Amino acid sequence: MDLDEIADRLYSLPLAEFIAAREAEARAAKQAGRPDLARQVAALRKPTAAAWAVNQLSRDHPAELAELLELGEELRAAWAAQDADALGELTGRRSKLSQRLMRLASSAGTEVEQTLDAATVDAGAAEEVRRGRLAKPLSYSGFAPAPIPASRPARKPSEEDRRAAEERKARELAEATAAHEEWRATLAQAVKDRDERAAKVADLERKLAKARRKLAEADQRAEVARREEAHARARLDR
Incomplete structure (x- = not known):
């Protein structure tokens, strides 16, 4: 047995x-x-909820996570090459993949999203996420795309570009709407389950209070009977 296995x-x-x-x-x-x-084992830190959720992605959805991490390598190469076209296309794909993984994560939230983003911009963070042993979420702010040289002429967006942008926005809106509907339904079910359990607890508490009252009454009757029995026994002994 070694530390990695444990x-x-x-x-x-x-x-x-x-x-x-x-x-x-x-x-x-x-x-x-x-x-x-x-x-060494005792020093291993319990993961936060967000870190645990990302760790489980590496185990439960390795193919989807690997796709995001591979795309991160392409993104870093595009930034290094100052390839604006590739950068735009890859950034759109990263957004879709991140949203898909967010829906698959056991605990969605800003920290999960920040960790996935960090894994696409930093190779070290990508390796940590791939190993699935995070104790805390990751974030990264030290890397930014290199600027496109000013000498490169700006290309006026074509009608096709505008349509593609509008379609991308529509898809992202549809995905965001679907995710919101999914989480809203999950919330509604969670609230319903909570209310049902609360009602059961309240009912059990009422029954317990009633049972305690009956127990107290039984204790009182037993005490009276005990005194009367002792009194009657004393009269027999005279």
Whole structure:
């Protein structure tokens, strides 16, 4: 057993099981006479919800994540070459892939999106995401596309370009609308489930309160009967 194997197991677990499993692994390493490994295991940080969600993408949806990371390599090459056309096309594809992965993630949010963006602009971040052992979300602000040389003449958008832009905006709007509808439905179901459980808890609490009252009454009757029985027994002993 080595640290990589243990880390892979821990970071693949449901989030709520991480701490107990980490402690068990550390104890096992110590009992096996490997105190250094035990200390390394104990130092593994529990992931945040966003980091855990990205980690699970690497396990549950490796093909989709690999597609985004490969596109990141193309993006970095386009930035280095100052290829504005390729940059525009790749940026649009990145947006679609990121949104698809956001919908697949167990916990969607800004930090998940920032982590996926970081993985497309930084090779080191991409490798961390690919390994699936993030303890915290990633962000990256130190890299920006190189400017297009001023000597390059600006190309006036054609009618075809305008139509393509409008179609892209329409697709992005449709995707955003679909994502919103999906999450709105999820929220409605979650609220309904919560309300149903709250009603059950309230009903159980009312039943428990009633049962406690009956228990108190039974205790009182038993106490009265106990006193009367003792009194009657004392009269027999006279």
